[in-house]
Amino acid sequence: MNCTRIGLRYYYSTSPFNQRTLLFKNAPKVDDALQVFDEMLQRQPPPSIFQFTQLISVIVKMKQYSTALKLFKQMRLMGVPVSIPTMNISINCYCRLNQVAYGFALLATLFKQGFSPSLATYSTLIHGLVLADRVFEAVELFKKLLRDKLCDPDQVMYGTVINGLCKVGHTSKAIELLTFMESGSCKPCVEQYSVVIDSLCKDKMVDHALELFAKMTGKGVLADVITYNSLIHGLCNFGRETEAAKMLRNMEEEGVSPTVATFNILVNSFCKQGSVKDAELAVQEMVRRGLCPNVITYSALIDGYCLRGEIDEAEKVLNGMTEKDLAPNIITYNSLINGYCKKKQIDKARHLFQEIQDKGLIPDVITYNSMLQGLFESGNPAAARELFNEMQAKGQAPNIYTYRILLHGMCKNSQCSDALALFRSVESKELMVVTNAGSLTWLWICLTNFY
């Protein structure tokens, strides 16, 4: 696919230009959409704001939020008028870029220009606060909107708040809000139920999730693939594979087809059980059904092989995905790096660690944790401590596992006084506030065992 073809399709197609043209038909790249944008800017008379918005929403769906914002800026400079939808998309972009403050700044601009925010504007901002882990403020904003009667919340807005509550572990509060919806005129639909069902599964309350699922379907709300995915995931996670299989059959009987995500849940579950062969069969089945394995599929397989110590097989999968033009990401590589470290192949781990950075990937705290453990276990505490400094210099905050690895490594290498000093510094950083009592106890046990 090249840009010209999209451009031509845009100019000469008799059917109206739409998202699917750009998004799905020819799987074009962002550059193609940008080319269309440039052509649109040069057209006389200029296309409507509607058409610009359509195109930019394609770019947003490709998760190119900064690009989308740049295009809006360019449009403004070219004198294309703004509208509530364009403002909403911009606010959403800022929120996705973790800059919810800019989102609120845009809300102020919007008021100044005499626009009235829509429900979508407010829902986007509430979601932005949730994305920024500011759920308390999200709930406060929602309450303020209700209190001041600034809007009449719809299912999406309720759902956004319910999701926020679930995200911070307040599933029971989320259930209260869901029940409130049931009692009112804005009845919950499958999205709101699914959020809570998923949260219950993650809270290890799979039976409660199943009960809510039964209640939902009892009210005539049909489960969709995401509802089923959450339940299958929950059942698999707690060793209830037979029920998961039953759920899978049930969903197909209901006419809901499994997606890549559904199969990925199965692939991952097989891998965690150590039966990568079954995982491979699941991948074959998804391909047979015309579904295309994605980065998550291959990463799960790689991790599965690494867990079994079959690094060669993991490397084969990595090569296979690269051949299919799928770019491995940091999660993919973390499995391999961890696999090398666990097999005491620290040189291979270090090499890969360097290689991915040369490719422009940013190691995260999990990468560093694997490397640190590998370095200690290969008898190189000095390199480990150097890497610990490096990770902080590069802005990767150590977590409780990092400290656990360091304390353990130092103690084992007769550096107990250093370990104690490190522990004191952890204490002074008040890391315990963000950890839990269990981890803190572990630190003490680790120290007292070796001191």
Next chain:
DNA sequence: CTAGGGTTAG
């Protein structure tokens, strides 16, 4: 199918 919400990997 011009704007906002829910599922999958380390």
